Amino acid sequence: MRRLLSVENLTLLSILLGAGAGILKPELMKELKIVGDVFLNLLKMIIVPLVFTSVFIAMLGLGDIARFRDVGLKTVAYYVTTTAFSVLAGLVLVNLLQPGKGLDINLPSDSVEVGRLSFEDVLWSIIPSNPVESFAEGRVLQIIFFSVLLGLATLSISKDKREHVFALFDGLNDGLINLTRWIIKLTPVGVFALVGFMVADLGLSVFLSLWKYALTVTLGLLIHAFVTLPLLGYLLGRYNPYAYFLKVREAVLLAFSTASSAATLPVSMQVAEEKAGVRKETAGFVLPLGATINMDGTALYESVAAVFIANVYGINLELYQMVMIFITATLASIGAAAIPGAGLIMLTLVLSSVGIPLEGIALIVAVDRFLDMLRTSINVWGDLNGARIIDRFVRG
Numbered sequence: 001m002r003r004l005l006s007v008e009n010l011t012l013l014s015i016l017l018g019a020g021a022g023i024l025k026p027e028l029m030k031e032l033k034i035v036g037d038v039f040l041n042l043l044k045m046i047i048v049p050l051v052f053t054s055v056f057i058a059m060l061g062l063g064d065i066a067r068f069r070d071v072g073l074k075t076v077a078y079y080v081t082t083t084a085f086s087v088l089a090g091l092v093l094v095n096l097l098q099p100g101k102g103l104d105i106n107l108p109s110d111s112v113e114v115g116r117l118s119f120e121d122v123l124w125s126i127i128p129s130n131p132v133e134s135f136a137e138g139r140v141l142q143i144i145f146f147s148v149l150l151g152l153a154t155l156s157i158s159k160d161k162r163e164h165v166f167a168l169f170d171g172l173n174d175g176l177i178n179l180t181r182w183i184i185k186l187t188p189v190g191v192f193a194l195v196g197f198m199v200a201d202l203g204l205s206v207f208l209s210l211w212k213y214a215l216t217v218t219l220g221l222l223i224h225a226f227v228t229l230p231l232l233g234y235l236l237g238r239y240n241p242y243a244y245f246l247k248v249r250e251a252v253l254l255a256f257s258t259a260s261s262a263a264t265l266p267v268s269m270q271v272a273e274e275k276a277g278v279r280k281e282t283a284g285f286v287l288p289l290g291a292t293i294n295m296d297g298t299a300l301y302e303s304v305a306a307v308f309i310a311n312v313y314g315i316n317l318e319l320y321q322m323v324m325i326f327i328t329a330t331l332a333s334i335g336a337a338a339i340p341g342a343g344l345i346m347l348t349l350v351l352s353s354v355g356i357p358l359e360g361i362a363l364i365v366a367v368d369r370f371l372d373m374l375r376t377s378i379n380v381w382g383d384l385n386g387a388r389i390i391d392r393f394v395r396g
């Protein structure tokens with residue numbers, strides 16, 4: 001009975017109950033939004049100190065720069081490769097199913113601002129001028145950059161002092177993980193409120209004209225989640241991916257409910273380390289980085305959305321334009337912030353690279369929150385597989 005009433009199972013039940021309540025009692029669920037917001041804030045409260053302490057002690061745990069280079073390179077290589085696989089799956093599916101072809105809907109004419117990602121923007125999103133500002137604004141990539149450098153530099157101070165520093169931050173990190181464990185107990189309530197509000201706010205009618213597009217994204221995401229990633233886990237990581245999924249499912253469900261990889265990060269770290277046995281120094285580096293740059297679900301969605309919008313406008317895309325979409329969707333997913341709706345903003349980048357009208361974004365806004373929930377789950381599932389696979393490769 002206790003196993004049946006585990007937080008994971010209750011969370012799943014809450015998602016279903018929340019969706020039902022959102023349809024039957026939309027006014028009540030709108031009132032209850034604040035409950036979901038309290039839960040979200042509790043999670044967000046932990047992100048910054050957790051990222052700092054985890055990455056910092058992960059660096060100290062790795063022991064030297066050569067091992068950091070090893071883990072860093074493997075992590076980035078894994079992340080870029082899996083993201084590319086996922087975009088490819090999206091492009092193949094969207095070309096097979098061709099959602100949006102012959103769809104008769106009013107074409108939007110509002111102007112949309114173009115998101116541009118210059119080289120300088122990328123640089124400054126990584127290198128902070130003031131780490132306190134990065135902490136205050138929750139800029140995770142900057143915090144990672146600072147923590148990595150400080151960690152590496154601390155490796156060469158005297159052993160005696162280094163052990164003190166390690167004990168202090170390791171203890172703090174354990175405390176934060178404990179705090180996460182407490183907050184997780186509230187997940188069923190928080191998720192009920194979050195999902196209920198989402199359904200009450202959107203309604204279900206939005207799916208009517210966009211069902212084929214939503215279905216294409218969903219199918220692509222399912223293939224990536226249940227075929228590609230498990231295959232990599234099995235072949236490269238040598239573990240049973242489905243058993244692993246059951247161990248870490250709390251994080252995936254939470255990603256679905258919050259549509260934010262960042263808000264899910266504390267829980268991803270807790271389940272990966274404590275339930276699935278991924279070592280702290282691997283999880284502490286691979287998961288925060290993954291939450292920020294590894295978004296397989298977002299990348300897949302970007303490619304499908306771009307082709308869908310082109311189809312609605314009756315634009316026939318050439319092969320070189322598909323290749324451009326492949327490249328920019330991958331980049332856009334790396335650049336997208338780990339918060340709800342970030343992928344939609346980055347879509348401007350993909351569209352403008354191949355000359356698809358940016359106003360087309362208005363076509364897909366209605367179903368975006370739902371697809372965001374799905375793609376964020378896949379983003380987090382991708383990170384969790386990354387952590388497990390890389391853990392195997394760097395076991396020294």
Ligand code: ASP
Nearest residue numbers: 260261298338339342343
């Ligand atoms: N919400 C996603 C995430 O946090 C990003 C996106 O909008 O695609 O992972």
